[in-house]
Amino acid sequence: MRKTLLLVAGLSAALFVSTSDSIAQFNGHNTRGDYGLQSASQPPPGWYLITPIYLNYHVDVFKDANGDPVLPDEPDPIDVDAYVLGLIWVSQSKIFGANYSFQLYPAWTNNNLEVPALGVEQSTSTGFADFYLQPINLGWHTKRADYTAGVGVYAPTGRYEFGADGNIGLGMWSFELFGGATAYFDKAKRWHFAALGFYETHTEKDGTDIRVGDMLTLEGGLGWSFLQGTANVGAAYNAQWKVTDDDLGGLDIDGLLAELGLDFPIGRNRVYGIGPEVSFPIATKKKLIAFLSFRYLWEFGARTSLEGETFMFSATFPIPSVRLQ
Numbered sequence: 001m002r003k004t005l006l007l008v009a010g011l012s013a014a015l016f017v018s019t020s021d022s023i024a025q026f027n028g029h030n031t032r033g034d035y036g037l038q039s040a041s042q043p044p045p046g047w048y049l050i051t052p053i054y055l056n057y058h059v060d061v062f063k064d065a066n067g068d069p070v071l072p073d074e075p076d077p078i079d080v081d082a083y084v085l086g087l088i089w090v091s092q093s094k095i096f097g098a099n100y101s102f103q104l105y106p107a108w109t110n111n112n113l114e115v116p117a118l119g120v121e122q123s124t125s126t127g128f129a130d131f132y133l134q135p136i137n138l139g140w141h142t143k144r145a146d147y148t149a150g151v152g153v154y155a156p157t158g159r160y161e162f163g164a165d166g167n168i169g170l171g172m173w174s175f176e177l178f179g180g181a182t183a184y185f186d187k188a189k190r191w192h193f194a195a196l197g198f199y200e201t202h203t204e205k206d207g208t209d210i211r212v213g214d215m216l217t218l219e220g221g222l223g224w225s226f227l228q229g230t231a232n233v234g235a236a237y238n239a240q241w242k243v244t245d246d247d248l249g250g251l252d253i254d255g256l257l258a259e260l261g262l263d264f265p266i267g268r269n270r271v272y273g274i275g276p277e278v279s280f281p282i283a284t285k286k287k288l289i290a291f292l293s294f295r296y297l298w299e300f301g302a303r304t305s306l307e308g309e310t311f312m313f314s315a316t317f318p319i320p321s322v323r324l325q
Contacts, residue, residue, distance in 0.1 A: 032273055042101055176201070
């Protein structure tokens with residue numbers, strides 16, 4: 001059972017294979033579940049330290065192209081834990097009427113981000129993962145909506161060797177364009193709905209001729225704000241699709257699958273998620289110290305993908321603390 005689970009995990013996280021046209025589906029960088037309520041709203045001008053961001057992904061099952069489970073009914077679960085720091089600077093300067101922001105996110109993980117397709121034992125690695133930054137983040141604010149747009153870059157700083165145990169990076173550069181809006185349904189901005197989209201492209205994986213296909217990720221939520229807009233509760237969602245085929249560079253995936261005796265329909269991967277989110281402030285009578293955020297998402301509708309649950313916690317500290325009137 002363990003060997004079967006690891007094999008399918010490798011296929012879903014690294015080698016999603018299309019048996020009809022020998023096209024494999026590799027994993028991208030964008031993490032589902034790291035954005036939720038008011039995802040397209042840039043914070044007010046200033047410095048912000050986010051520590052920690054903790055994300056746990058609990059894998060329940062692998063679904064084939066028809067949405068049918070491939071693993072046994074009660075497989076051993078896989079848990080991936082990631083720990084991320086965030087540093088955000090929002091300027092008062094305007095570009096095209098928007099506030100300019102620069103954001104960076106170094107990350108650590110205690111599990112492989114990519115499981116070898118032929119692995120037998122589950123290996124656990126701890127170390128510095130691939131580095132994410134947004135050199136351009138623009139935010140617009142109107143009476144009934146917020147808008148954001150920009151560019152994100154993933155640098156291959158995590159340890160990586162194709163097919164090896166202990167990988168904690170993906171061995172490639174990734175570039176994404178993002179944009180979205182948060183709409184407010186009343187003048188007090190209590191009710192809101194957000195949608196933020198990311199379009200992700202990739203370079204070739206290190207040491208190979210393999211290029212991962214483009215990914216489209218959508219994240220946001222429907223929520224209600226209270227405590228003068230400092231607290232939120234609602235439902236968050238996400239969706240992710242592989243929109244172009246991978247370039248395998250001549251890798252014979254069909255031959256590998258035939259040797260393993262695998263026979264189930266495979267296509268481009270997709271998965272959706274939805275669940276509750278709550279955030280609230282930590283403050284004294286005179287100062288706002290931090291914002292705490294909790295999010296839990298159940299995945300569904302998976303095709304050629306792992307399907308599980310995501311838990312996310314973050315603490316955001318304004319620097320310096322905000323003085324309350």
